Amino acid sequence: MPDAAPAGAGRERLSGPQRALRRLGLVRPIDLALHVPLRYEDWTRVRPLADARDGDEALIEGEVLACEVLLRPRRQLVATLAVVGGGRCTLRFFTFYPSHQRALAVGARVRAHGELRGGWAGWTLVHPRLLSPDAPLPAGLTPVYPTTAGLPQPYLRTAVARALQQADLSETVPPEALADLPGAGGEPWTLQAALAFLHHPDPRAPRTALDDRTHPAWQRLKAEELLAQQLAQVRARRERDALRAPVLRAADDGLPWRLQSALPFALTGAQQRVVAEIAADLARPTPMHRLLQGDVGSGKTVVAALAAAVAVDAGWQCALMAPTEILAEQHFGKMVQWLEPLLAPLGRGVAWLTGSQPRAQRQAMLSRIAAGEAALVVGTHAVIQEQVTFERLGLAVIDEQHRFGVAQRLALRHKAGAAAAGMEPHLLMMSATPIPRTLAMSVYADLDVSTLDELPPGRSPIVTKVLAEHRRPEVMERIRQQVAQGRQVYWVCPLIEESEALDLRAATATHAELAAALQGVTGADGRPVQVGLLHSRLPPAEKKAIMAAFAAGALAVLVSTTVIEVGVDVPNASLMVIEHAERFGLSQLHQLRGRVGRGAVASVCLLLYSPGESGRVSESARERLRAMVETQDGFEIARRDLAIRGPGEFLGARQSGAPLLRFADLQTDEPLIEWARRWAPRLWQRHPGQAQRHLDRWLGGKLDYLKA
Template sequence: MPEATPARKPLTAPQKALHKLGLARDIDLALHLPLRYEDETRIVKLRDARDGQLAQIEGTVTHSEIGFRPRRQLLVTLDDGSDTCTLRFFNFYPAHQKTLAVGAQVRVRGELRGGFLGWTMVHPAFHAAGGELPDALTPVYPTSAQLPQAYLRKAVASGLNRADLGETLPPELLGGLHAVVRGTWTLRDALRYLHHPGPEVSLDALEDRSHPAWQRLKAEELLAQQLSQFTARQERAVLRAPALRAAPGGLHEQLLGVLPFALTTAQRRVGEEIARDLLRQVPMHRLLQGDVGSGKTVVAALAAAIAIDAGWQCALMAPTEILAEQHFAKLIGWLEPLLAPLGKRVAWLTGSQKKKQRGEMLALIASGEAALVVGTHAVIQDQVVFSKLALAIIDEQHRFGVAQRLALRSKVGAADDGSAQEPHLLMMTATPIPRTLAMSYYADLDVSTIDELPPGRTPIVTKVVADSRRDEVIERIRGQLAQGRQVYWVCPLIEESEALDLSNATATHAELSASLPGVLVGLLHSRMPVAEKKAVMSLFTGGQMGVLVSTTVIEVGVDVPNASLMVIEHAERFGLSQLHQLRGRVGRGAAASACVLMYTPPDGGRLGETARERLKAMADTSDGFEIARRDLEIRGPGEFLGARQSGAPLLRFADLATDTHLLDWAREAAPVMLRQHPALAEKHIARWLGGKAEYLKA
């Protein structure tokens, strides 16, 4: 009879809390570093203490009582032989009273406040006196409600003792590392030191992470990130994708012939980079970045033409229906007349389609008659079956999560010899990626940059004005309308309260309608039915509507060359890249364009530091790459990256703004390590990333 497997003991509450913090392995505990430190290595005499000092004192309780003014509290007087101190506890239990009874010897730690009535401490930590003083600072760890510091300290200490902290770096890389981190720290030394630093250490060097022990840790983390990105590239290099070649005189050449404008040098260069990638039987993984209005759509259309020329299908996805429509309108305008003679069509898939229409589209896609499939994330749902998908173009890539990218892979048919294939991926973003991010988080992608705007675009003048000058702004709108121009007015979207956001936009719409008699003023917000949104957009695009009041749904991809003025209300509530995206909706025609950033200072105060920095950056420059660099400085990489990181590990310790020297070392070391020491590289990735490395491959 087979032996029964022993039942696993259920986890205790603190164990569950550890798992919730991601502390499952010994190495996870060893890498859970203190937020700050408390110095319990010495006892201070009250006569030597300073006001406001965090101090540890020891003495005898001479008085203990429960007072009721101004509220119920335990008041304890402690005498350390040089002076006395009153301890106040507003929350206390019988056990506290027992430990702090008159005559008890206690050791107490807290913030000392001096005043007219002598020293006081409010809610200090305390325990019975005696016992040896520790010889290192006491760590205070990031934790959650169910996890007391004392339990976490024990767990971390035992994890640190058990974890395998053996050296993963080969000797030839250690020399370079020691030069960069100033010292010969091993990972084991660095971790032991950071968990229990001696009392003589400079707390500043620990807290700003400039200490060599921190540097060693950050270098290891950056190396793990680079190794996993290079591994993702290597693994992709053995995957198969269809090789796509443009046919002479085919769709690609025809499209170039019918475009009403000439391509810029940058568009041609990027188009060639993509065409070269598509020729290879390895899946392309390219990020196409360009500032707002630099002409990415036409580059995407040319790539789609190559895939269709080669007899395959192309999918184009955008995050919202309005965006998908915008791209769709342009792409269809260019491609549909050329596809019709070939018996091919463009299919359209969104979440809000009627069942019958959707069924027709799914049939076209499955039969292969639909050469180009455009839509929202509905394109990658299970019931969508492609005949021959070879290229997926994803717009505004950072809103497109990792799981969706993985789902796309399952849509490609097998190669002629039956082996599995992947589609080529082209991701487009109008939020340029600063160089340090491209080198770290995006190291697994090839990046193409369109760095010039098409001729005929007019520079946009940006003005920052207070909301108190609203009347002047409305007067300016009248002037633009009189010249036959159109105007956007954007209100912020307040995530927590759609009702409030709606009332803002609705009130502004009513105010502008009243101030501009005879002008059609439209309203666009997130809760409107799709059909109504489309109707409003077509009136504005067609020029019948003079002013469009909108919440941020027009952020990306909307193209109305006649619009020459953009007013952004409560501009202080928007992020920098969002403001830049919105501003890019004007200046698309020949007319001089302007963007007015209206801010409302808080009652009787001034704007916060961050909001001021953002508005200043917008007024200073209209270069998307400079904006992205400043945005990264203001926000840090976590927020900047948004959904790209839904799964890919964010750096916990390294900071791209200050640790570029360590990133440069890691970029050089990673390929050497993978080539010459693959087993060590694998061990290093497992130590730092555990299961998270999978996600980086998408």
């Protein structure tokens, strides 16, 4: 009988299906028991053709009247069946083997299961499943499981059936928690009963409730999964609370106070609140694990600078890591402008670290970091490379944290340095993609979340319009008007060269087109306008020069790929054109839109879309474009983005190497999330043994991702 191989079994002793089980992570009996079907087939009764409709799934039985191999229009095996109860049905196979021909010999009796096509012109089953007419019909629906190459459904069904007998399905959720389940009504389902039902449902069960996962058995399974996730979050938080971190407290008239006094603007109320939350965390002897979320332009960078000032004033170092060199350089420029004048009298400064640095400059930076002379280190992934040694790292700040994987965040936290005496640095993660409430309650429940929900004064409103590609000449004319008034324009393209697979206008072609269209146009200063081109394949020095020229106003138009999505701040840019906007994700569109509206002049974002050969864009693309027109609220954008994409894509790299929710739905199962949030801490407190068994059952060893 097939069985999942033990975890330590050598590869040479495993059969093909056993190796396939391991690829799917189906190692323990409980893994197979929780591997629930994708859908079901009804083999419980033989269906007469008289009550069938086109598209119905049906099991028919009959006698083979004819069977032959046809060579035109393509090679195929065709059999004609005289069906029990009247009527005939054609069985058609485009891929077949001698076993098919033997089973369909003239005069043989056979059962066939599949989707019926046709009707008045004659019924057909294409590639039906052939079954023995003598085998007893199953009592329940037949499960169809998620599978992979080399793992046939019959083998998987047998393995799951055996696992259901072997797995420990004893209750780990206390009766008082089950009684509190939302919508439980009556006696709650046991886990064993729920799994038995989901693997082999009664054919009379409502198929709609099975398919949309609203059946009580599904609700029990989703509740178990969400509880496991919340238990993991509570445990991760407790484990971090047991770690030591440096107590970072600034003097009343110290660096944070001097920095805030020197800033050319006043902090918003939201910024002041968040700075106070972070300062309170840094003053504790346990590691801060805080997510700072705020919409585009809400002022996260200055909050990070003030947090760094607290660490530096307390005698420690701070590292700020960003996913792209352009964003890292933007941060570096701000930090040098704000902090360098205050650090220089102390003999300390701000260091810059990227992979593209010249060797000599990089070595000099590494020496300053190791000696502690670099109070703040700003850079890309280069900050976490092995040769980077901090003297005493007290605070790590990660911008656009969803772009970094778990291993990268852990690597930065392990850079505390010899002087840190085994202490963990505090961790502040920043994101311009606000987290919807259901995600904050579930996947990010282990974090403390600070929210900048107020934009600084002086930000101009952005009008968003959607235009079809055929209106491109109007867009060109608008650009001419803008640059003639001395304004600046972004034009964003999704690719940098022609692609046969995606028929998109290239950034290089658009750059040439705009340069030609603006030839002879002069700006407000009377000089001819210039058009720049920025993309990821340019050398770092050239990228830096182009961005500097655009920021200084020397370039009127910047044609770019999405490298300018985050971190670019040019207040004079008042028009954003996004080409093939239907190809971009919603949060990406919102980030790009946030590059304009940074000055006092009203700004416009034009979303150019191409309907394609069908004359239409997809429904999800229409939803994204509609959302962009209807709202500028980053939190509403995030909510809609989650609804369109689902949590898997939305979360990005935070979940690298970690299990996403397989059964629960963050959009529809909020009451179950609330239930799990309430009961997880109580379980650890009142029933720690059961809580641990529940966690082991659902997550096994997949808990490391919560450490980052």
